[in-house]
Amino acid sequence: MAKVVFFTGAGVSAESGIPTFRGKGGLWEKFKVEELATPEGFFRDPAKVWEWYDMRRRAIAEAQPNEAHILMAELERECGDVWVITQNVDGLHRRAGSKKVIELHGNIWRVRCLECGATYYEYRTPLPEYPPRCRECGGMLRPDVVWFGEPLPVDALEKAWDLAKAADFFVVVGTSGLVYPAAHLPYVAREGGAYVVEINPEETPLSSVAHEVIRERATVGMRKLFPRLVRECERGRT
Secondary structure, eight states: OOOEEEEEOHHHHHTTTOOOSSSTTOHHHHSOHHHHSSHHHHHHOHHHHHHHHHHHHHHHHHOOOOHHHHHHHHHHHHHSOEEEEEOOOSOHHHHHTOOSEEETTEEEEEEEETTTOOEEEOOOSSOSSSSOBOTTTOOBEEEEEOOTTSOOOHHHHHHHHHHHHHOSEEEEESOOSOSTTGGGHHHHHHHTTOEEEEEOSSOOTTGGGOSEEEOSOHHHHHHHHHHHHHHHHHHOOO
16 A cells, blocks of 8 residues: 655644634734744743643634544545644644644643653643643643744654655645745655645645645645545555
8 A cells, every 4th residue: 555644734723723823814923933932932931821822722622623634534544554744733633533643843732841851641721820830740841842943853853754755645735834844844755756745725835846736725625635545545656
C-alpha cells in the first residue's frame, strides 16, 4: 500500500470554528504575539498568558472535528499507512480518530512544569487558577506548545522529515506555508518522489511545489480527494 501523509494547518480547524492566526480575522490581528506566544511574554505575565490560553481551551472544548479531520482518520482505518503531521495544537485530529499523528507545535491540552519537568494532559477548563500549578511538585506550569523563538521538538521534527521523505502521496491541507522549518516538508516530500497535493482556497508559497492544487476549503477538498486516495493507497505507488 502507498504511504499517505497529510500536512495540516489552521485552515483545517477553522471549519470547526477555531480561529486562524494569520490573515483577515486571525488571532494576531486582535492580540499581540509578543505578549502571548513568546517565552518572554509568559515570564512577564504568566497569569495573562494562561488566561488567554484558557479562553482558547474553552473554545476548543466546544468544537467538534469536521469532515476533513474525519476523512483523514477514515483513510487511516481503511488503508493503514496514513499519517498526519499537524501544526495545530487543538487535538482535533486525535478526537476524530487518527492514531498516527505528529504534533509539531505541541498540544494545548498538555502542560509542562517549569520546576520538575513533568508533562501531562490537563483537560479542566476553566482552570482553577492562573497560572496553574504542577500536580507533582507545585511548580508553575506552562502550556506545552511551541512559542515564537522556540525550536520544534526534535523527535517530532525528525519523524516528520522521515515521513515526508518516504511518502508516496503528500497532501498539504489548510496551511499558509509561512512557518519554517515545517513549511519545508512539502519540498522534502517532492524531492523524495511523493505526489504533492495542496488543498487551500487561496494561493500560498507552497502552491508552486504541488503537482496538483485544489482551490477549496479543507472539507470540500478532502471530500473530492478522498475516493482517489483510497484507490491509490490500495494500488500502491503509481
